Amino acid sequence: MITFRRFVSSKGVLIGALVIVLLFLLGFLGPVISPWTPTQVDYLSIRSAPSAAHWWGTNRIGQDVFAQTTYGLRKSLIIGLVVALFSTVLASLAGAAAGYLGGWTDRVLRFCIDLLLIFPGFLVISMVSTRLKGAGWLVFALLLGVLGWMISARIVRSMTLSLKERDFVRAAELMGVRRSRIIARHILPNVASFLIIDTTIAVGGAVMSETALSYFGFGVQPPDVSLGTLIADGTEAAIGYPWMFYFAAGLLIVFVLAVSLVGDGLRDALDPTSEAARPKRGTVTALPRAEAPPADVVLSVRDLSVRFGDAVAVDSVSWDLRRGEVLGVVGESGSGKSVTALAAMGLLPATATVEGSVRLGDTELIGAGVRTLMEVRGARVAMVFQDPLSAFTPVYRIGVQIAEALRAHTDLSREEAHARAVELLRSVGIPEPERRAESYPHEFSGGMRQRAMIAMAIANDPDVILADEPTTALDVTVQAQVLDLLRKAQRETGAAMVLVSHDLGVIAGIADRVAVMNKGVVVEEGTVEEVFARPKEPYTKDLLAAVPRLDAVVEPREPARGAPLVEVTGLTKTFPLTRGSAFKRRVGTVYAVSGVDLAVRPGETLGLVGESGSGKTTTLFEIMRMPGVAEDAQVVFQDPMSSLDPRMTVGEIIAEPLRARGLPVDGVPELFGQVGLQAEHASRFPHQFSGGQRQRIGIARALSVRPKLVVLDEPVSALDVTVQAGILDLLVRLRDELGLAYLFVSHDLAVVRQISDRVSVMYLGRTVETGDTATVLGEPLHPYTRALISAVPIPDPAVERTREHLLLPGDPPSPFERHQGCAFRGRCPVYAALGAGDRQRCETVPPAHEERRPGHLVACHFAQDGVSTS
Amino acid sequence: MLGYLGRRAGYYVVLLLTAVFISYALATASMNPRAYFEGRRPQPPAAMVDAQLTELGINDKVPFLERFGTWAGHAVTGDLGRTIDDTSVNDEFGRRIGVSLRLLILGTLVGTVVGVLAGAWGAIRQYRFSDRAVTVVSFVLLSTPVFLLATLLKIGTTWLNDNVVHLIDFTGETTPGLQGGFLVHLGDRAAHLLLPTLSIALGTIAAYSRYQRATMLDVLASDYLRTALAKGIHPRTAMLRHGLRTALVPMTTFFAFGFLGIFTGAAFTERIFGWHGMGDWFMNAVNRNDVNSVVAVNLFAAVVILLSGFVADVLLAVLDPRVRNA
Ligand SMILES: Nc1ncnc2c1ncn2[C@@H]1O[C@H](COP(=O)(O)OP(=O)(O)OP(=O)(O)O)[C@@H](O)[C@H]1O
Numbered sequence A: 001m002i003t004f005r006r007f008v009s010s011k012g013v014l015i016g017a018l019v020i021v022l023l024f025l026l027g028f029l030g031p032v033i034s035p036w037t038p039t040q041v042d043y044l045s046i047r048s049a050p051s052a053a054h055w056w057g058t059n060r061i062g063q064d065v066f067a068q069t070t071y072g073l074r075k076s077l078i079i080g081l082v083v084a085l086f087s088t089v090l091a092s093l094a095g096a097a098a099g100y101l102g103g104w105t106d107r108v109l110r111f112c113i114d115l116l117l118i119f120p121g122f123l124v125i126s127m128v129s130t131r132l133k134g135a136g137w138l139v140f141a142l143l144l145g146v147l148g149w150m151i152s153a154r155i156v157r158s159m160t161l162s163l164k165e166r167d168f169v170r171a172a173e174l175m176g177v178r179r180s181r182i183i184a185r186h187i188l189p190n191v192a193s194f195l196i197i198d199t200t201i202a203v204g205g206a207v208m209s210e211t212a213l214s215y216f217g218f219g220v221q222p223p224d225v226s227l228g229t230l231i232a233d234g235t236e237a238a239i240g241y242p243w244m245f246y247f248a249a250g251l252l253i254v255f256v257l258a259v260s261l262v263g264d265g266l267r268d269a270l271d272p273t274s275e276a277a278r279p280k281r282g283t284v285t286a287l288p289r290a291e292a293p294p295a296d297v298v299l300s301v302r303d304l305s306v307r308f309g310d311a312v313a314v315d316s317v318s319w320d321l322r323r324g325e326v327l328g329v330v331g332e333s334g335s336g337k338s339v340t341a342l343a344a345m346g347l348l349p350a351t352a353t354v355e356g357s358v359r360l361g362d363t364e365l366i367g368a369g370v371r372t373l374m375e376v377r378g379a380r381v382a383m384v385f386q387d388p389l390s391a392f393t394p395v396y397r398i399g400v401q402i403a404e405a406l407r408a409h410t411d412l413s414r415e416e417a418h419a420r421a422v423e424l425l426r427s428v429g430i431p432e433p434e435r436r437a438e439s440y441p442h443e444f445s446g447g448m449r450q451r452a453m454i455a456m457a458i459a460n461d462p463d464v465i466l467a468d469e470p471t472t473a474l475d476v477t478v479q480a481q482v483l484d485l486l487r488k489a490q491r492e493t494g495a496a497m498v499l500v501s502h503d504l505g506v507i508a509g510i511a512d513r514v515a516v517m518n519k520g521v522v523v524e525e526g527t528v529e530e531v532f533a534r535p536k537e538p539y540t541k542d543l544l545a546a547v548p549r550l551d552a553v554v555e556p557r558e559p560a561r562g563a564p565l566v567e568v569t570g571l572t573k574t575f576p577l578t579r580g581s582a583f584k585r586r587v588g589t590v591y592a593v594s595g596v597d598l599a600v601r602p603g604e605t606l607g608l609v610g611e612s613g614s615g616k617t618t619t620l621f622e623i624m625r626m627p628g629v630a631e632d633a634q635v636v637f638q639d640p641m642s643s644l645d646p647r648m649t650v651g652e653i654i655a656e657p658l659r660a661r662g663l664p665v666d667g668v669p670e671l672f673g674q675v676g677l678q679a680e681h682a683s684r685f686p687h688q689f690s691g692g693q694r695q696r697i698g699i700a701r702a703l704s705v706r707p708k709l710v711v712l713d714e715p716v717s718a719l720d721v722t723v724q725a726g727i728l729d730l731l732v733r734l735r736d737e738l739g740l741a742y743l744f745v746s747h748d749l750a751v752v753r754q755i756s757d758r759v760s761v762m763y764l765g766r767t768v769e770t771g772d773t774a775t776v777l778g779e780p781l782h783p784y785t786r787a788l789i790s791a792v793p794i795p796d797p798a799v800e801r802t803r804e805h806l807l808l809p810g811d812p813p814s815p816f817e818r819h820q821g822c823a824f825r826g827r828c829p830v831y832a833a834l835g836a837g838d839r840q841r842c843e844t845v846p847p848a849h850e851e852r853r854p855g856h857l858v859a860c861h862f863a864q865d866g867v868s869t870s
Numbered sequence B: 001m002l003g004y005l006g007r008r009a010g011y012y013v014v015l016l017l018t019a020v021f022i023s024y025a026l027a028t029a030s031m032n033p034r035a036y037f038e039g040r041r042p043q044p045p046a047a048m049v050d051a052q053l054t055e056l057g058i059n060d061k062v063p064f065l066e067r068f069g070t071w072a073g074h075a076v077t078g079d080l081g082r083t084i085d086d087t088s089v090n091d092e093f094g095r096r097i098g099v100s101l102r103l104l105i106l107g108t109l110v111g112t113v114v115g116v117l118a119g120a121w122g123a124i125r126q127y128r129f130s131d132r133a134v135t136v137v138s139f140v141l142l143s144t145p146v147f148l149l150a151t152l153l154k155i156g157t158t159w160l161n162d163n164v165v166h167l168i169d170f171t172g173e174t175t176p177g178l179q180g181g182f183l184v185h186l187g188d189r190a191a192h193l194l195l196p197t198l199s200i201a202l203g204t205i206a207a208y209s210r211y212q213r214a215t216m217l218d219v220l221a222s223d224y225l226r227t228a229l230a231k232g233i234h235p236r237t238a239m240l241r242h243g244l245r246t247a248l249v250p251m252t253t254f255f256a257f258g259f260l261g262i263f264t265g266a267a268f269t270e271r272i273f274g275w276h277g278m279g280d281w282f283m284n285a286v287n288r289n290d291v292n293s294v295v296a297v298n299l300f301a302a303v304v305i306l307l308s309g310f311v312a313d314v315l316l317a318v319l320d321p322r323v324r325n326a
């Protein structure tokens, strides 16, 4: 495997392994080939230097140093191995039990670990050493093991905890796999690589502890010898008779060094993100250009190429950004959109090799010096990044971070910069900006963070704003707010903007021109109207054809009949909100779901939509836990990587639900074909498949036990549009062939429109509207549904730019509070327009989810006919 | 923040009390003070040995819990009992604690500060020769146990003193009978501190620099460092103000674990350089079956380790607003 090759290709590892082998040979053969035994005394040569008779000389009473040292080495090695194995076993058992079982087991174990940590092991061992005299080295070694497992146990515990949260463990639980089997098949194999490394490194540590204790007379007892006792004996004589000291001391250091080299190499080999796995440092070369860019072009990219090691990320990309225009850069994941933007700013990591030219006016940015880049960054070109949580330094207040951007380019004083930062926050619509400037990033919601990011970007009135997926991490109603703000900011500052996005709808709404990227190449460029209406390149055509549209017309299927497969009314689920690690205290309640009604009939697809945190996944898990449901239902998860155990072959993965029920597994090859995979690939591992193929594996696993209902949790959200289209087609085909019912959860209304017969909309843990897909999405009655629909961008500039957009204020409220009356009130435009008397109803009476028109249920006191979106 | 620290402190007190009880139990179970008295020549009569043991509160004929109760009753008033030579444990404690704390505090400070700086510097200079050199040196230091490092330093200095030029004296804390003013004495003390401090600090520097380098590398690849650079501040400022500052947060955890190693190393170092600190006391006491002294050192160890844990908690809360608000 690759990892093994990487492992042995490291020089340090090879040398280390070789040294370890040699030392073991020396320790185990030395005493055998030596003409002397360790305790034998040669009265004729006392303190004699190395010679033919005594290869490494003799000590102060005439014992042979070679015999003694090799014997001592063997003892130290054996003790080291015993200690390391014993403590690793203890650590993995304790850690896995504490992590997986939780509760009291966990608390007691953690207390024991902390207790052992405040007792230095050497104190304990020396204390009991008087009792151990005569008990032999094995007892000593076991004791060392008992006192040395805590830190590894902590690590195993936290690894287990995070594994428990992984989708593949949840998947196994939902399939009904037994706990013991989950620990054996899913938890331990995934902790194994850490344990191997840990044992290796622990051998070195154990040898160090053993020698130290023996040195001070608390470990191995004379006449037995170990490296520690030999070093102790030799210390006084080290200057006059170096051979009595340095052979033992040298072997000790060399052994531990070799072990840590191998341990480090193992870690690198098993960790794909380790330094050793990363490519080496790259170079940056500016290519000269034939002519200067035209006068109205502010930013001009020519023949830009970026490589990471051998992998080409961007291949000879060119585009121009004209004054005041918005250039949309669109493409699927990994097509090189972000890398292009970062290269322009000189912000790629040192591993990148960059070639080409990026001109900002007259300034060449590729290969520019630090001074030039500092003057450009933030002042003439500002950036807005995708994930606003990780893009702010977590330890500084928002106001300080914005002020820093100001002070980098002006000579404002600290106070002036702060005052200006508050103004900027106000201008991007942050309520109470004085107070909010004092907040830390984690205290902001996603939308507020992105507003603050935009405030920072416009702080120095830049010529160019580079926005890299500025709304991808946001909910669709918040995305609409932020896009609106970006548009305003761009118009007011007159800056030109590059907007990088994978979302054709976003581009359609905001861009003047668009560049389509695929595999590092710009395949097509033109005005947004042209490219969307008359795409020239096959890739662009495919892309446009693959995007699901909210305004698409979908033929309705026959209404489903029969008793529902599942049905819930008023479903609620709360989680305790806890604080503290040692003593968990309950500080509140998360009202994850507080009133969900839904029913799925045989053969029918119900789409469940809602923004993040609205309780969709909790609803699914609650439904799966209902008695009787698990027999007929199977789950497909959102992230196809994390829902497949990386250490199982896909054949085993697909067969797992069958095995859990004790059914025969001979139907598995057929399943491969059914989902469009090759049965020959059954022995491969998940990482050898693409994202779309992995999702097919997840679907095959769900189908293996012939369920009547498949619950799909955002099954296509992690996939690119073209891949997504393939999976949706597959789902439709399987549904028709097998007569399946789907409960299809998604935040993406366009996808839901395409596949669902009926739709159910959730807001803050409640069902607010349910009905036929065409009715709910075409004639929504609930104000939230209407806002949601209007916020979804339509990938067609002609439609998107003429649509009426209904912006909701604020963020979804917190699920930590109990809400009186209607939970949507704070953002509801209908409520805002009501008179005081009517408002009171919304404030005090929670609206019931009831039928307003045949088959169309709405939870709003003032539901009214909405405007159709198409 | 105060709530968070208060809870941690409460937990630590529970841990401490348990630790003290267990160490008392272990010490009484494994040591045999009776043998110490009976081993005297001429051998004292049994009744006298009994009387002596009872007087010191370590008579194994008294039930364990009763003995512990008596000891604990005194301990809560601040009296840690008598040593096996019938002197006050408190007095001995007072004499030795300063010696140990000097070494511990200096070793920790030097080790932490130099280690953090070396690690951060290595991360910034990744792929360069200097980073590799630091890496190699720290690997060698990490592979040398403290007792051996101290011994090697001692042997090396002795050799230099005898064969090249007399550099420094290092046995004990001071040169006995030294004449001269305040500065002479101060210099003498500093010279004596040098080798023991190095023995503890070198390994700590190596360990912390590895951790710091790793956390710093993570931070250097982070989105927020990119944002900081994108504002147009100097890369060096960004690395210090945004990079190093944030990379210090996870170090607080290593700091708590690392102190255990420093404590052990300091105990060994004292012994090797002839400092009469707590570690030296402990080893003597074990060899002489001096239960009360052994328990006193255990108490000291538990308290300083918990204190270091508490300092780590405070540092974490100071460094990370996310913890502070929790
Ligand atoms: N630091 C890096 N080291 C190695 N490879 C990288 C690095 N950054 C990006 N790449 C690779 O470069 C290619 C282009 O990546 P880029 O991030 O530009 O894609 P993108 O179009 O922005 O995708 P997404 O929509 O997922 O953001 C990908 O293959 C990616 O794996």
Ligand code: SF4
Residues within 6 Å of the ligand: A783, A784, A822, A823, A824, A825, A828, A829, A830, A831, A842, A847, A859, A860, A861, A862, A863
């Ligand atoms: S019940 Fe009132 S607040 Fe709630 S959605 Fe209807 S109008 Fe708005």
Ligand SMILES: [Mg+2]
Residues within 6 Å of the ligand: A337, A338, A339, A468, A469
């Ligand atoms: Mg990107």
